[in-house]
Amino acid sequence: VRIELFDYHLPADLIAQSPPERRDESRLLSLIRGVTDKPSEYRFAEVPELLREGDVLIVNDAMVAPQRLYAQRTTGGAVEILLLDDVGASVGSQGSVWEAMIRGGKRLRPGEILYLDDCATHLVIHGETKKGRHLVELPANYRVEEVLDRWGQMPLPPYIRRYRGDEHGTIDRERYQTVYAREPGAVAAPTAGLHFTQALLEKIERDGVKIETLTLKVGTGTFQPVRVGQVAEHRMESESYVLPDQCVSAIVAAK
Template sequence: MYSLSDFDFHLPPELIAQMPLAQRSASRLLHVDGVALYDRAFADIVDLLSPGDLLVFNDTRVLKARFFGAKETGGKVEVLVERVLDGRNVHAQVRASKTPQPGSRIRLADAFEVTVGERAGEFFTLHFPSDVFDLIEAHGRLPLPPYIAHDADAIDEQRYQTVYAKEPGAVAAPTAGLHFDQPLLDRLRERGVNFAYVTLHVGAGTFQPVRSENLAEHKMHTEWYTMPAATVDAVRATKAAGGRVVAVGTTSMRALESASQGGALQPGSGDTALFITPGYAFRTVDRLVTNFHLPKSTLLMLVSAFAGYAEIRAAYAHAIERRYRFFSYGDAMLLTRKD
């Protein structure tokens, strides 16, 4: 049995990427093939995939979900929209010196007021005066991860978003997808690699550390996903033809595996709180493209379950020694499932 301390490691702070590279596909790729490690360029992924393989992308779009505002009393408030419930209502984190009361109002971005509703666990329900997506896009700020030290600017608004982002709803990017630009996608199609899409709206909980040494005591954050019937058909066709299903990012992985809990991949939508740790039996995904993850994080546990605990430990030590760039704007890995 693994415990939390088994997933800790020391990362020199200067290896945390603070800015994206000038070109998306110019990042490095650590190819982990069992115990063998290969230092490659990300664009080499074209040659590492075979005709008939299926790349599964998460097409969620990051919202400008962060707001600064004030309560009716004048007290300062920071709001992070966690989930859009419908056209007028959201669940949000609200940081204030005193807990806002139901029925009170908060003015956001000095542009509009929301009404505080009932609590939903750690979140507040906020009622918007008009269309949520319009107000978020017009007045919100892009919520960069807490380990990125600068405020979001115009570069971030473009680069902290995949080129295929479509469905608005995430508060964090599916970062493995940030390495794909259109020329690289075109080369993959020319090679005969197929594409399919899922939607998983990444929540702020993805950055929350696990605090219990006993992993069984950790309560996983929930995220909303949609598994289209077309993607299910593409996965089945790929498997039948002997191809490999390659998840682009841990979010695509969670969606695919969540929709496979009945044994076979099924279409549909719903919340997932799937917590993947070593010992998990993967049902659908054969390979994984992923960035490097935080110490003691659920995502580090996921990749350790997928590629092997010892293999990931060795890969991370190698990446630190070779000065790879870590986290959202960092470099990537290509992993193969260890059966």
């Protein structure tokens, strides 16, 4: 299957840059195979109307952390850093070292310093991985959680524009996270679930729909550009998951 068959025009002004006031106010398209020949439009709050008693709803409880950092090179150039995995300490490091994707980081050299907002706290480049990503040392005088809490931003998709010091930072931490997020380790949110509210989930259960949970930690492949002509040629990175027996049993019983 050729990649170009999936191309379509999406005007930039139709991409919302902020969420609606309520999670479940977002729009929803429904297409039921063999029943309808074209999509029907709903508000997400109406999703219980599309479910039946005895159905099983599976949710992903992966949690995403504010692992995007904005920093400045000594030359004054701005860089955007997405922390991926803690690889531990390396030779000569004092703080923890992370594998990271860096935007605006061309020709970064080992030992180069990147300054965070206050210009008194910095990161250190420790080279590159075989995948072309950077190794970044975090400040030794802060725990990782403190660095993320103080300077971190949520790793929103690239078509959602955010900037250094952006006022959206606080609301993004709440809204770019599902209400049932429990298991840390995802580098992006499982976005299909962002529209559920706790009240909506409770209504779905009252209507006789069984809700089960699994964990799929969204990995770096979600940011990987497609550079091939055929779908089958695109290679994604693996992702870790936990599929509980209870979840499997519920799916089998529902069939």
